[in-house]
Amino acid sequence: MTPEEETKAQYRFLVINICRITGAIMLVVGLAVIARGAFGLPKAAGYVLFLVGMVDFLMVPVFLSKRWKSTPKI
Numbered sequence: 001m002t003p004e005e006e007t008k009a010q011y012r013f014l015v016i017n018i019c020r021i022t023g024a025i026m027l028v029v030g031l032a033v034i035a036r037g038a039f040g041l042p043k044a045a046g047y048v049l050f051l052v053g054m055v056d057f058l059m060v061p062v063f064l065s066k067r068w069k070s071t072p073k074i
Helices: 003-036 043-058 060-068
Strands: none
Touching: 003 043, 003 060, 043 060
């Protein structure tokens, strides 16, 4: 692996993990809003945060890893 490819792989790994972390944060904030009305937000906003966080946590990393998957060299 060349240094350029290694740097690109590190950035991609970082982006995927940032997506997971932001998704987890949105999930927790959404649940706090739904359960306790935290941050003065309505429950509808909590449900939206929860759903967006769920998609961000589960689907976006899978989509990115499939899109960035390298083809095997023969």
